[in-house]
Amino acid sequence: MKTSHFVLALLLGAARAYVQPCIPMSTTATLVSSTAPGRILPSSTVLLHTPQPQASTAPNATMTIDIVNLHGTDLSLLFVVGAGYSTPIGDPQPTVLPLSSTTRYLYPTGWAGQITIGPNLNSNGSKIEGSFTGPPDIDVSYVDGYTVPITCSSEGVIVTGCNIDLFMNGTCTNEVEGPVCLNPARFRRYGPPTCFFAPCEAAAYTYPEDNLANMSVLKSNLVSCCIGTLCKAPARQLSTPWWINCTYSK
Ligand SMILES: *[C@@H]1O[C@H](CO)[C@@H](O)[C@H](O)[C@H]1NC(C)=O
Ligand SMILES: *[C@@H]1O[C@H](CO)[C@@H](O)[C@H](O)[C@H]1NC(C)=O
Ligand SMILES: *[C@@H]1O[C@H](CO)[C@@H](O)[C@H](O)[C@H]1NC(C)=O
Numbered sequence: 066m067k068t069s070h071f072v073l074a075l076l077l078g079a080a081r082a083y084v085q086p087c088i089p090m091s092t093t094a095t096l097v098s099s100t101a102p103g104r105i106l107p108s109s110t111v112l113l114h115t116p117q118p119q120a121s122t123a124p125n126a127t128m129t130i131d132i133v134n135l136h137g138t139d140l141s142l143l144f145v146v147g148a149g150y151s152t153p154i155g156d157p158q159p160t161v162l163p164l165s166s167t168t169r170y171l172y173p174t175g176w177a178g179q180i181t182i183g184p185n186l187n188s189n190g191s192k193i194e195g196s197f198t199g200p201p202d203i204d205v206s207y208v209d210g211y212t213v214p215i216t217c218s219s220e221g222v223i224v225t226g227c228n229i230d231l232f233m234n235g236t237c238t239n240e241v242e243g244p245v246c247l248n249p250a251r252f253r254r255y256g257p258p259t260c261f262f263a264p265c266e267a268a269a270y271t272y273p274e275d276n277l278a279n280m281s282v283l284k285s286n287l288v289s290c291c292i293g294t295l296c297k298a299p300a301r302q303l304s305t306p307w308w309i310n311c312t313y314s315k
């Protein structure tokens with residue numbers, strides 16, 4: 066990973082990769098306030114009215130990450146800011162992204178952190194990671210564990226992530242409530258990933274130095290991320306014949 070990524074990983078106290086942006090699909094239904102209070106909303110709750118995004122009025126001052134939930138269930142979002150880095154605009158607290166809805170978060174210069182996404186607020190879930198300390202930087206990380214498939218795009222290109230639902234594709238050997246599949250390669254700096262995670266190797270981070278999954282130096286500060294198997298996959302995911310050498314179960 067890049068030096069800035071590595072430093073942030075140390076600051077956060079875990080070996081993990083960092084953020085990437087995605088482009089939202091145009092078919093989203095509901096908009097959720099990025100400043101919604103921290104409680105978890107039941108799926109039937111009427112959503113708060115959402116303020117207009119600010120990105121268009123300050124294209125250089127903010128990085129924008131849109132997130133669309135195509136996973137088919139409501140999902141929880143948990144926000145972590147790297148120690149010493151800028152807080153996301155509005156200081157978003159844990160919230161729910163209802164199914165078939167889109168949300169948007171804005172990040173000031175100097176931000177670096179993560180959005181953990183899953184059926185609950187377990188911090189080991191699938192993550193969008195990013196920074197805006199220079200050119201916008203985004204990735205999807207399953208280094209701590211996996212909950213849902215995530216991909217992200219910028220300028221219409223899928224730049225990071227993996228659209229395979231790993232729970233449908235293999236057997237998790239280290240599962241906790243959610244389900245969350247904890248990643249045995251979390252502390253295995255250069256991998257290899259276990260067979261459960263291997264289908265997403267090089268597309269999303271499956272071990273700490275799985276750096277082909279990174280997308281630093283984005284030309285646009287607009288990123289859209291998509292959750293679910295309906296999301297488009299990055300080219301790297303489709304070109305990796307992971308199953309040939311997948312022998313690691315632990
Ligand atoms: C700010 O954005 C404008 C329009 O996209 C671009 O032309 C300009 O180069 C940007 N400035 C900086 C400092 O990035
Ligand atoms: C997260 O993963 C770590 C390492 O696998 C584990 O020690 C910790 O208990 C997990 N936390 C939760 C909330 O599952
Ligand atoms: C996982 O997906 C790959 C690629 O689509 C496929 O070849 C493989 O058989 C799947 N494995 C399982 C256990 O479903």
Ligand SMILES: *[C@@H]1O[C@H](CO)[C@@H](O)[C@H](O)[C@H]1NC(C)=O
Nearest residue numbers: 066067276277279280281282
């Ligand atoms: C991660 O991305 C940056 C920027 O594109 C690149 O310089 C670096 O080489 C990448 N890391 C790896 C291991 O490919």
Ligand SMILES: *[C@@H]1O[C@H](CO)[C@@H](O)[C@H](O)[C@H]1NC(C)=O
Nearest residue numbers: 304305306307308309310311
């Ligand atoms: C599988 O492993 C062999 C031996 O390490 C290596 O030569 C080969 O390139 C690997 N294949 C893939 C698809 O990773």
